[in-house]
Amino acid sequence: EAGVTQFPSHSVIEKGQTVTLRCDPISGHDNLYWYRRVMGKEIKFLLHFVKESKQDESGMPNNRFLAERTGGTYSTLKVQPAELEDSGVYFCASSLRGNSPLHFGNGTRLTVT
Amino acid sequence: SQQGEEDPQALSIQEGENATMNCSYKTSINNLQWYRQNSGRGLVHLILIRSNEREKHSGRLRVTLDTSKKSSSLLITASRAADTASYFCATVLNRDDKIIFGKGTRLHILP
Numbered sequence: 001e002a003g004v005t006q007f008p009s010h011s012v013i014e015k016g017q018t019v020t021l022r023c024d025p026i027s028g029h030d031n032l033y034w035y036r037r038v039m040g041k042e043i044k045f046l047l048h049f050v051k052e053s054k055q056d057e058s059g060m061p062n063n064r065f066l067a068e069r070t071g072g073t074y075s076t077l078k079v080q081p082a083e084l085e086d087s088g089v090y091f092c093a094s095s096l097r098g099n100s101p102l103h104f105g106n107g108t109r110l111t112v113t
Numbered sequence: 114s115q116q117g118e119e120d121p122q123a124l125s126i127q128e129g130e131n132a133t134m135n136c137s138y139k140t141s142i143n144n145l146q147w148y149r150q151n152s153g154r155g156l157v158h159l160i161l162i163r164s165n166e167r168e169k170h171s172g173r174l175r176v177t178l179d180t181s182k183k184s185s186s187l188l189i190t191a192s193r194a195a196d197t198a199s200y201f202c203a204t205v206l207n208r209d210d211k212i213i214f215g216k217g218t219r220l221h222i223l224p
Contacts, residue, residue, distance in 0.1 A: 004155070033212065035214070040216070042216040042217075043156075043201060043214035043215075043217075045211065045212070045214070048210070048212075055210075056209060056211055091156070093155075098210030099143045099144060099205045099212075101146060102146075102203075102212060103158070104148075104155030104156040104157070106153070106154055106155045
């Protein structure tokens with residue numbers, strides 16, 4: 001089966017610009033998660049979708065971040081406007097059930113200059 | 114707030130030795146999972162241990178869970194160069210299936 005894919009793999013943008021990250025989960029996986037890792041720190045939970053619904057978005061830092069999962073398939077995470085502290089690696093993961101192992105994508109490395 | 118906390122933050126051992134990493138957490142869990150991350154890649158699931166289990170094995174991996182102490186350990190026996198990676202524990206909370214990761218342990222296997 002195809003794994004979780006994320007696009008782009010790298011993105012360099014200027015402060016104030018907009019960036020949209022995309023995640024394609026494994027087909028049939030209802031659960032989709034977004035995480036972020038800032039250099040040397042923990043992998044921080046951002047939000048969790050079950051199908052197209054946001055199960056938990058308690059980790060979203062502020063209203064500059066918008067996640068969608070229309071139709072319950074792929075998901076996008078938009079940052080608008082980007083700030084310097086948004087730099088980091090954004091991981092997407094999917095799973096069959098809510099408490100089962102996660103399958104991760106390779107991440108999108110976002111650099112805001 | 115952070116749920117899982119791995120210890121040590123970094124570990125260097127000789128090839129062939131055993132590596133032990135620990136994880137402590139704060140709240141009630143459904144299960145605890147260990148993942149490995151090679152540089153520049155996504156995390157890969159290694160092993161899952163449920164809250165009613167105390168020990169689990171998978172190949173050269175041995176995981177223990179002590180729910181009274183809210184801690185887990187991952188033992189990698191007979192380490193190999195290919196085991197060099199970062200290792201993370203992830204706790205799955207009882208109440209909402211939220212999966213929380215820690216900072217990880219960077220393991221370096223010396224030839």
